[in-house]
Amino acid sequence: MASAREVQLRIRSIKNIAQVTRALQAVSASKVQKAMQAMYRTRPYAAKAWQVLTHIAAQPGRLTLHPLLVEREQVNSVLVVMVSGDRGLAGAYNTNIVRFVLDKYRKYEIPVRYITIGRKGRDMMIRRGGEIMAEFSNLPAEPSFADVSAIGQLAVDEFLNGKVDEVYLAYTDFVNMVTQIPVVKKLLPLEIGISADRVDAFGTAKVSLAATYIYEPGQEEILDEIVPRFTALQVYQAVMESVASEHAARMVAMKTATDNAIELSAALQLEYNKARQQNITSEMLDIAGGAEALVQSQ
16 A cells, blocks of 8 residues: 555645646636637528529529539549647547548548648548648637638649549537537539538528529629639638537546546545554554553563
8 A cells, every 4th residue: 555645645646637627628618619609600601602502503504514513524532631639638539530531531442632630630640641732730729711711722722633533521520519520521522412411511591493593793703703712611610610529529528537536536535544544553553562561661
């Protein structure tokens, strides 16, 4: 059994750790609320942009589709944009998204390259032999659309230049404070025919394609503007979902760590009391033995 002093030092150390984890839990609880508000604010714009895009793509008399909407006859290369975090202490958040992506694409017959968002995902992907084309890390704590738009533009350029034939977006979908699910969605070419799932991801939207409208300056000009922007918006939305998921996962992980520290501290306190009681008993026996020896010597 450890000495009373050693146990006391362990109790003090664990209580200090509990204070740190409790503070991190409080910080994450505050940040996740801000991240959720920012995430929800983007949904109305995304839903309306998807309505316009879907309506234009289904108009009669349209001559050609936008290049970002055209399926390639043969897929020779795939690009995956993977969103993770820059920091740890978030439980299995970063590990789950990397494992999910690797399980899906490790044995892919087509060459797969990655654009990583977040330092943790980048490092784990490098250690596991993934081919990283570009990496983005150290984004602001509250990223804006301008901070993320370059990532979407890079994916668009790679697709338009013919270097990749399909682009996928892998991120952690925020369901609630205790549930975050890794998902992979097709980013390019944009699938106009599947509108319900994509719009539901941003918010409820009802689209009516029966009417024919005249768009100014024109359908082609609007498509040239809205399709790349909507692609970048999907990346931004994925980043916002992942940021909220990361803070929620960190909050839960820190709460669990705090509870475990308190429980361990209580168990060590009991062990300390036993060790201290044993020391007191030993000292009392020594005193009693010395007194008895003194009496007999007289």
